[in-house]
Amino acid sequence: xxxxRRRPFTxxxxxxxxxxxxxxxxxxxxxxxxxxxxxxxxxxxxxFAEPGTLAALRLTALAAVLATAxxxxxxxxxxxxxxxxxxxxxxxxxxxxxxxxxxxxxxxxLALMLVYSGRTxxxxxxxxxxxxxxxxxxxxxxxxxxxxxxxxxxxxVVPVLHEIGTEQEQAAASLGASGTQTFWRITLPSIKWxxxxxxxxxxxxxxxxxxxxxxxxxxxxxxxxxxxxxxEEMYLNFDQQGAYAIAFLLASVSVLAILIVSVLxxxxxxxxxxxxx
Amino acid sequence: MSIExxxxxxxxxxxxxxxxxxxxxxxxxxxxxxxPSGGGKTTLLRIIAGLERPDAGRVVxxxxxxxxxxxxxxxxxxxxxxxxxxxxxxxxxxxxFGLEIRKRPADEVRRRVDELLELVHLGQFAxxxxxxxxxxxxxxxxxxxxxxxxxxxxxxxEPFGALDAKVRKELRDWLRRxxxxxxxxxxxxxxxxxxxxxxxxxxxxxxxxRVEQVGTPDELYDAPANDxxxxxxxxxxxxxxxxxxxxDVEISLVPVLDGAEGTVARVQRIGFAERVTVLTDDxxxxxxxxxxxxxxxxxxxxxQTVWLSAAAGAPSARAGVSx
Numbered sequence: 162x163x164x165x166r167r168r169p170f171t172x173x174x175x176x177x178x179x180x181x182x183x184x185x186x187x188x189x190x191x192x193x194x195x196x197x198x199x200x201x202x203x204x205x206x207x208x209f210a211e212p213g214t215l216a217a218l219r220l221t222a223l224a225a226v227l228a229t230a231x232x233x234x235x236x237x238x239x240x241x242x243x244x245x246x247x248x249x250x251x252x253x254x255x256x257x258x259x260x261x262x263x264x265x266x267x268x269x270x271l272a273l274m275l276v277y278s279g280r281t282x283x284x285x286x287x288x289x290x291x292x293x294x295x296x297x298x299x300x301x302x303x304x305x306x307x308x309x310x311x312x313x314x315x316x317x318v319v320p321v322l323h324e325i326g327t328e329q330e331q332a333a334a335s336l337g338a339s340g341t342q343t344f345w346r347i348t349l350p351s352i353k354w355x356x357x358x359x360x361x362x363x364x365x366x367x368x369x370x371x372x373x374x375x376x377x378x379x380x381x382x383x384x385x386x387x388x389x390x391x392x393e394e395m396y397l398n399f400d401q402q403g404a405y406a407i408a409f410l411l412a413s414v415s416v417l418a419i420l421i422v423s424v425l426x427x428x429x430x431x432x433x434x435x436x437x438x
Numbered sequence: 439m440s441i442e443x444x445x446x447x448x449x450x451x452x453x454x455x456x457x458x459x460x461x462x463x464x465x466x467x468x469x470x471x472x473x474p475s476g477g478g479k480t481t482l483l484r485i486i487a488g489l490e491r492p493d494a495g496r497v498v499x500x501x502x503x504x505x506x507x508x509x510x511x512x513x514x515x516x517x518x519x520x521x522x523x524x525x526x527x528x529x530x531x532x533x534x535f536g537l538e539i540r541k542r543p544a545d546e547v548r549r550r551v552d553e554l555l556e557l558v559h560l561g562q563f564a565x566x567x568x569x570x571x572x573x574x575x576x577x578x579x580x581x582x583x584x585x586x587x588x589x590x591x592x593x594x595x596e597p598f599g600a601l602d603a604k605v606r607k608e609l610r611d612w613l614r615r616x617x618x619x620x621x622x623x624x625x626x627x628x629x630x631x632x633x634x635x636x637x638x639x640x641x642x643x644x645x646x647x648r649v650e651q652v653g654t655p656d657e658l659y660d661a662p663a664n665d666x667x668x669x670x671x672x673x674x675x676x677x678x679x680x681x682x683x684x685x686d687v688e689i690s691l692v693p694v695l696d697g698a699e700g701t702v703a704r705v706q707r708i709g710f711a712e713r714v715t716v717l718t719d720d721x722x723x724x725x726x727x728x729x730x731x732x733x734x735x736x737x738x739x740x741x742q743t744v745w746l747s748a749a750a751g752a753p754s755a756r757a758g759v760s761x
Contacts, residue, residue, distance in 0.1 A: 328522035331489055332580075334509045335516040336536035336587055346535075350526040 190412060196401065197409035205406045213382050214391060214407065221388035224299070224374075225367035228306035232363050236314025237356060241348075243315070244322040261311045269308050270376025277301060277377075297379035302387065305373035310366040314359030321355040322348075354429045358422050365418040368411055440465035440623040441486060441591060446495030448481055448647075455481040457647040458495070463591075463640075465500075468617050468624045470638035472631060474670070478647040479627045480595055486625065487593050488512045500590050515584030515622075519596040521576040523568035529579050530555065530564040536587035554582040557616070574605040581613075585620065594626035598633065610637050631671045635659065643667050660753045668754070675725040677718075677748060684727040686752035689714065690745045691736060697745030700724065705733070705740060714738055716746060 197205060208214055243255055261269065277285045277295040288295055295301045329351065333343040349356075371389040378385040386394065388407055396404040441463040448456040455478045463469050471479040484490040486497060488509035496505045504512050524532050530551050537547045555561045558578040560571075568576055577597060584592060597613070598606040614637050617624055628634050634641050635655045643650040643658065643666075651663040662668035665681050674681045678698055690697060700718035707713075712733040714726045724746055738744075748754065 328518050328520060329524055331509075332516065332518060332522040332524070332583075333535065335487060335489070335512075335514060336583070337510050337513075337539045338535075339510060342539060347524060353526075 193405055193408050193412060196405040199405075200402055204402060205409075208403050208406050209410075213386070214403070216383045217386050217388045217391040218407075218410070220299070220302070220386070221368060224302045224306045224370075224387065225364055227303045228310055228367045229360055229363045231303070231307045232311055232314050233356070233360055236311070236359060236363075237318060237349075237352075240315050240318035240322055240352075243319055245327070258312050258315050261309050266305075266309050266370065266372030266374075267376060270305055270373040273301065273305055273308070273373070273377050277304070296377050297381070297385060299385070301377040302374050302385065305377045306367045306370045309370055309373055310363045313362045313366060314356065317355040317359035317362070318352050321352045325351045354425065357425060361418045361422050365415045368414055440500055441625070442496075442498040443482070443486070444496045444498075446482070446485060446492045446497065448478075448485065448490065448492050454647050456485070456492070459644075459647070459649055461642060461649055461652070463623070463625055463642075465623050466621050467639040468614070468626070468637055469640045469642060470634035471625060471627045471642050471644055472634040472670070473629065473644035473650075475629055477645045479629075479642075479644045482644065483593050483595055483625060483627050486591070487514050487516050489516070513587065513590050515587060515589035515592040517577070517580050517584050517592070517594040517597050519599045521568070521573075521580045521600075523576050523580060525568055528565050528567060529560055529571070532568065532579055533582045533586050535583060540587070550586060554586055557585075557619070558582040572605075573601050574609055577601065577609065578612075581616075585622070589622065592622045592624045594624070596627050596629070599628075606633075613637060635671070643670060645670075662753065673725075673727075676722055677724050677746060678720070678722075680748070680754050682748045682752055682754050684713070684725045685711075686749045687724060687726040688747050688749050689716075689726055689728070689736060689738065690747070691742070692745065694745045694747055697747045698722070698724070699743065699745055702738060702740050702742045702744060705738060712738070716744060718746065 209218075239254075239258060243251065243258075274282065274296060276283050277288065279285045279289045279294055279296055282296065285295060293300065295304065325348075329347050330343050333347045338346065369389060370387075371393070374387055375390060375393075378387065378390065380386050380390050380394070382394075388411060392404045392407045392411070395401075395407070441461075443459055443461040443463075446456055446459045447454070459478075459482060461482075471482060473479045481490060485492050486499070488504065488507060488511075492505070496503060498504065499512065499514075509516075524535065527535070533551045533554055534547050537550060542550075551564075552561070555564055558581060560575060560578055560582065563571060563575065563579075568579065571579065577600075581594075581597075598609050601609065610633055626637070635658075638655060640652065641655055641658050642652050645666060651658060651667045653661075658667060659671055662671060668674055668681050673684055675684045675687065676682075677687055693699070698718045698720060700716040700722075702714060703717045703723070704715040705712060706715075707730070708727070710730065711727050712730050714728065714733070716724045716726060718724055726746065
């Protein structure tokens with residue numbers, strides 16, 4: 162009886178899930194691709210030859226790589242502190258790390274303005290007097306991007322650090338290894354894959370950042386306009402072809418990143434399973 | 439004396455793990471820290487290693503005050519219960535770790551690693567990863583890794599605790615033989631009295647953060663300082679208010695001088711032995727163990743009236759001291 166009743170139900174559930182994903186994710190993405198290539202591949206290549214578009218792509222790549230590098234270093238450091246060090250207020254710090262996931266990027270942008278704005282910000286004028294412009298400039302874009310993608314490395318690394326425990330590190334110390342030697346030789350190789358996943362996810366997220374960057378960048382063509390801002394600008398100016406072409410490029414990089422992660426993950430799992438007797 | 443521990447006290451929050459422990463551990467011998475779980479023996483071992491800091495007291499290793507020294511500078515070999523193998527390194531690289539940290543020349547490292555792997559019978563596994571080894575092999579690897587740095591003392595925390603009974607027994611014999619070859623001062627923690635009695639030259643019984651007794655296996659077994667040590671080292675039963683070993687109780691079918699009269703309540707077969715439970719007229723349940731042959735010769739049966747006495751020279755806890 163359970164069998165005959167469950168079958169139609171699983172069937173309906175499966176259809177609902179597949180339909181949902183099709184309507185929400187797959188179909189729109191496919192349309193982006195077809196729209197991008199509406200005028201043929203030549204037109205798309207022509208667009209990427211335009212200096213404004215190239216500058217936007219270059220800026221996005223630069224901001225994404227810098228933000229990822231920053232979050233790689235700080236993400237691993239924060240993870241080590243969260244897992245290995247006991248101190249009061251640790252749970253608050255842990256919650257703080259998750260904040261960028263919950264707060265709207267526009268709010269992040271506005272908050273950064275309050276602190277770093279060259280004229281009215283709390284710290285901005287001081288930096289300006291030292292010759293460092295943050296807002297409406299590349300540093301602001303990098304900061305906004307780093308802020309929104311902060312949790313991704315931490316959330317990948319923390320569970321793995323918990324899992325590996327401290328015994329290997331203690332063993333290394335008893336064999337004479339200093340803290341730094343233990344980190345490079347024992348801890349880092351053990352969390353290697355988690356760091357790789359975190360970095361790829363951070364990169365994908367950083368490439369697509371829009372809201373926070375829109376507020377802090379100033380959106381000046383050829384100077385502070387990133388790829389996502391260029392997409393919006395083109396779309397609003399009825400250059401749909403251009404908008405879809407850049408959108409396609411951004412989406413492809415993200416899909417590629419996710420693919421790399423899933424391949425690495427399944428390979429890591431397979432070697433782990435093979436190794437366990 | 440190789441390791442001198444004086445007045446070492448350690449708290450974890452409100453819990454007193456060690457209470458002013460004084461102890462001397464002899465050079466070149468195997469010493470067992472024996473006691474129930476949570477008694478403080480692992481904490482003491484970790485304090486000797488420098489993995490834990492005492493709240494008070496001093497640790498002196500081979501004449502050097504090591505109390506403030508970090509673990510890196512103590513030159514101790516430490517073996518963990520769950521091996522703590524470096525999972526991403528091969529067996530050879532695991533063993534070489536301490537030597538590479540010490541920046542020894544590559545050919546010396548290679549020679550030493552080969553020697554050690556032969557010593558622990560892992561020669562043909564040099565290029566495997568720890569995950570491709572059995573538990574017993576992993577623990578032998580961990581031992582080779584600890585011995586590689588030529589430690590002043592070798593410390594083992596429940597080294598065989600995670601292994602199955604058969605492998606545990608093999609490794610025990612093997613550790614004993616290994617020690618006869620390398621003679622490094624060795625301290626190991628165990629809650630298994632059989633393991634301690636079999637492997638150690640000297641046993642330190644630790645319970646509730648205090649040292650109950652220190653002595654050779656024979657001293658502890660034959661002259662336990664108190665009821666706790668007596669009952670921890672083997673099965674006991676109470677006869678006339680005194681703890682004795684069940685196999686040291688003699689049964690007689692005729693009245694004996696100072697014998698306790700009682701009735702056989704139960705006869706159980708335990709492998710090659712027979713366990714007889716006797717309810718004495720004083721209201722004690724006394725357990726007696728004897729071979730099946732002697733039980734048959736005597737003709738022991740449920741309901742019989744018997745007289746019990748402790749065998750002459752049988753060890754019992756020293757009077758007046760009790761845990």
